[in-house]
Amino acid sequence: MKYVSTRGSAPVLEFGDVLLAGLATDGGLYVPDEWPAQPELGFDASYADWATALMAPYVAPSLSRDELSAMVTEAYATFAHPDVCPVRPIDDGLWLLELFWGPTIAFKDVALQLVGRLFDHELTKRGERATIVVATSGDTGSAAIEACRGRANLDIVVLHPAGRVSDVQRRQMTTVDEPNVHNVAVDGTFDDCQEAVKAMFADVAFREAVGLSAMNSINWARVMAQTVYYATSARTVGAGDPVGFSVPTGNFGNVFAGWVARRTGTPISQLVVASNSNDILPRWLASGVMETRGVHPTISPSMDIQVSSNVERLLFELYDRNPSLLADRMAEFKDEGTVATGDTRLATVTEVFDGVAFDDEAIRAEIRRTYEATGEVLDPHTAVGVAAARASRRDPDVPVICLATAHPAKFPDAVESAIGIRPELPEHLADLLERTERFDALPPGPGRHPGLRPHRHGPLRSRHPVQEGHPSG
Ligand SMILES: *Cc1c(COP(=O)(O)O)cnc(C)c1O
Numbered sequence: 018m019k020y021v022s023t024r025g026s027a028p029v030l031e032f033g034d035v036l037l038a039g040l041a042t043d044g045g046l047y048v049p050d051e052w053p054a055q056p057e058l059g060f061d062a063s064y065a066d067w068a069t070a071l072m073a074p075y076v077a078p079s080l081s082r083d084e085l086s087a088m089v090t091e092a093y094a095t096f097a098h099p100d101v102c103p104v105r106p107i108d109d110g111l112w113l114l115e116l117f118w119g120p121t122i123a124f125k126d127v128a129l130q131l132v133g134r135l136f137d138h139e140l141t142k143r144g145e146r147a148t149i150v151v152a153t154s155g156d157t158g159s160a161a162i163e164a165c166r167g168r169a170n171l172d173i174v175v176l177h178p179a180g181r182v183s184d185v186q187r188r189q190m191t192t193v194d195e196p197n198v199h200n201v202a203v204d205g206t207f208d209d210c211q212e213a214v215k216a217m218f219a220d221v222a223f224r225e226a227v228g229l230s231a232m233n234s235i236n237w238a239r240v241m242a243q244t245v246y247y248a249t250s251a252r253t254v255g256a257g258d259p260v261g262f263s264v265p266t267g268n269f270g271n272v273f274a275g276w277v278a279r280r281t282g283t284p285i286s287q288l289v290v291a292s293n294s295n296d297i298l299p300r301w302l303a304s305g306v307m308e309t310r311g312v313h314p315t316i317s318p319s320m321d322i323q324v325s326s327n328v329e330r331l332l333f334e335l336y337d338r339n340p341s342l343l344a345d346r347m348a349e350f351k352d353e354g355t356v357a358t359g360d361t362r363l364a365t366v367t368e369v370f371d372g373v374a375f376d377d378e379a380i381r382a383e384i385r386r387t388y389e390a391t392g393e394v395l396d397p398h399t400a401v402g403v404a405a406a407r408a409s410r411r412d413p414d415v416p417v418i419c420l421a422t423a424h425p426a427k428f429p430d431a432v433e434s435a436i437g438i439r440p441e442l443p444e445h446l447a448d449l450l451e452r453t454e455r456f457d458a459l460p461p462g463p464g465r466h467p468g469l470r471p472h473r474h475g476p477l478r479s480r481h482p483v484q485e486g487h488p489s490g
Contacts, residue, residue, distance in 0.1 A: 018075055020047040020237065023333040024347070025340025033079035033139045036132075036238050037147070039231045044347075045340070046329050047237045049075060055248060055282035064101035065090050068131075068245045075241050079139070088138060092130040095120055095163075097445065102127065102246040104253050104418060107391050111406055112418045113399070114250045121189055122424035122443060123319070124271065125160035128242040132232055133164030133171070140170040147230040149173045150217055152210035154182055156319050156423070158200075159189035161232055166195040172227075174199045176210040179458065185427060185442070185449065192452035200456035234270040235326050243274035248283045254416050261287035261417040263406035265317070265398040266298060269325035271420065272370075276331060279369065286415055290372040291405030293317045293380065298325055299372030305363045308355040316377045316431040317397040319423070335362050371409040375401055383407075384435035394440055396423040397431040 020035045024045030030038065035047045053074035058067060069086040076085050093101045098118040107113045119126025140147055149171055151161045158175040165173040175190055179202035191200045203210050218224055218231075232239070251260045262285060264272040272290055279285040290298045293315040301307040312323045329347065335358065336342040350356040375383070380397050383404040387393050395403060399421040406417040425432045425440040433439045442449060 018053070018077055019050045021050045021340075022047055023329050023340060024344045031079050032076045032238075033142070036079075036135055036139055036236070037230060039233060039236050043344075045344075046235050046327070046333075048330055048333060052277070052280050055278075064245070064249060065093050067249050068093065068242070071245050071248055072241055080135075084138065088131060088134040092134055095130050096126075097443065102249065104250040107387070107393050107403075107419075110410075110413065110416050111403065112250070112254050112416055113393070113403075113421050114246060114418050115421045116246065117396075117421060117424040117427075119160075120163040120445070121156070121159040122427050122446070123156045123160065124420070124422040125156055126163065127246065128239040129160045129164035129232065131242045132236065132238050133161075133168060135238055136165075136230070136232070137168040137170050145228060146170045146172070147228040149230055149232055150214050151175045151232070152207065152214040153177050153190075154207040154210075154318065155186045156427075157234075158182075159186065162190055162193050162198050162200075164232065166193055166198050168197065172197045172199065174201065176201045176203050176213055176459075178202075178207050178210055179204050181206065183428075183430070185429070188449050188452065188454060189446070191454040191456045192449065194453070194455065202456050202458045204458065204460045234268045240270055240274050240277065240327070240330070243271055244278045244281070247275050247278035247285070250418050251278070251283045251285060254418055255284060257284065259284040259286035259415055261285070261289065261406070261410065261412075261415055263289040263291050263402045263409070263417055263419045265320055265402040265405075265420060265422050266290045266292055267295075267320035267322045267325065269298065269327035269331070271422070273327045273330055276369070285369070287409075287411050287417070288370050289402075289405045289409045289417070290370055291402040292372065292374040293320050293401055294374065294376045295320060295322050296372075296374035297323070298328070299374045301358070302363075302367055302370055302372035305360060306355060306357045307350065315397075316380060316428070316434070317401055319398055320401065331366065332358070335366060371411070373405045373409050375404050379404060381431075381435035384432060388436045388438075394425045394432060394436070394438065395421070396425040396428050397435075398422045398428075399425075 020030050022041035022043050022045035024043040027041035027043040041047055056070045058070055068089045073082045096118045102116055104112050104114045116124035116127055149165055151158055153175055158177055165171045254260050262275050266272050272288055275288050292299050294313045309323050312321050315321055333343055346356050380400050383400040384395050387395050387403055402419040406419050410417055426442045429439045
């Protein structure tokens with residue numbers, strides 16, 4: 018398998034290089050040069066069996082199937098459910114695909130538990146070390162720490178804005194007692210953290226001295242790992258017949274993985290892009306115009322984005338994989354904050370994608386409705402997906418699988434504000450609030466490091482910020 022950049026002027030690479038590179042040198046995102054066909058496995062195949070079979074074509078020749086299989090088995094053994102990503106019926110034709118059984122109880126573990134191991138393996142092979150740097154306001158920081166902790170060839174440094182992440186989220190990061198894990202509480206906003214990280218990457222000498230690297234959601238390996246649960250859950254629920262998916266969406270990495278699953282053979286008739294008040298994608302799907310409007314803080318913070326970076330991979334397909342056409346449009350979008358994609362081209366997208374957005378009141382109402390009807394407690398991100406599935410379902414005979422992207426205990430305040438119940442942390446995190454915290458504090462401000470200058474005004478400046486590109490980190 019070879020990988021090409023969506024902008025067309027970066028070197029063609031194999032998986033191992035794409036993994037460590039993240040973003041392509043021309044500012045584009047790496048995609049496979051052709052889409053493989055999915056294999057067929059028997060009904061007794063485990064999640065790890067499926068993961069190995071589905072991902073093997075993408076990692077060859079950098080990794081053998083046995084090497085991949087060993088890492089997959091280890092990665093998914095960290096999940097607290099034997100099915101890894103179990104799927105259950107909740108309501109009339111609606112299913113919940115639970116992606117929160119990993120160490121940090123949110124869906125980013127599904128990809129990052131594997132990606133941490135892939136990084137370590139690739140670095141060992143090369144005799145290199147890397148320093149992973151992450152800016153976070155929530156989920157990604159802890160998922161990346163769990164992915165990297167104790168790995169011989171990795172250090173991880175996570176910057177979070179002091180006092181602006183929830184207790185649970187901060188403690189999931191700062192109570193990890195491993196010598197290669199470093200937390201920094203920046204006296205500033207998430208943007209200040211993001212700016213600091215960008216400045217570190219911009220400092221070439223520093224970058225090379227510490228082997229700076231990222232595991233952001235634009236990394237192909239994360240998308241790849243997320244295709245697996247679409248295939249396994251579609252098979253469980255649809256048994257070969259088409260199913261729909263509803264996906265709480267921020268950076269578009271998760272729902273794009275659904276598109277890849279469909280493109281490579283999973284029978285998917287509908288992909289619902291479920292947004293909170295940050296509704297750039299539903300507006301695009303309705304109008305053909307993608308226009309940024311600044312970030313709006315919500316009770317589903319991991320979806321608070323201005324620009325969904327992974328959309329570029331879909332646009333690449335929309336423009337018939339013509340990188341120069343795409344590069345022009347991306348430049349236009351960067352300069353003007355808006356771009357029109359054209360009716361005929363958009364029709365190929367809306368054939369499968371629907372988009373719908375909900376504000377905080379509607380999200381609380383969905384948490385309440387589902388709780389009253391089924392007894393199921395949804396986290397605010399998952400609730401966006403369930404509300405979107407109810408609103409956008411195309412065919413009552415086709416089941417819709419709603420992706421549950423976080424455990425409700427990760428966002429107890431939002432859940433309590435909706436139904437008056439404070440969900441409890443699962444057993445492995447039950448003593449989280451008593452564990453000892455460890456972090457360094459760093460003031461922002463000019464003169465310390467260029468990146469630590471406060472940058473509170475104006476939009477994020479990069480389309481592909483070094484971390485997630487949105488406050489979920
Ligand atoms: C990151 C995240 C999302 C958004 O996923 P994308 O791949 O960025 O679209 C949704 N829900 C939760 C809980 C998340 O952590």
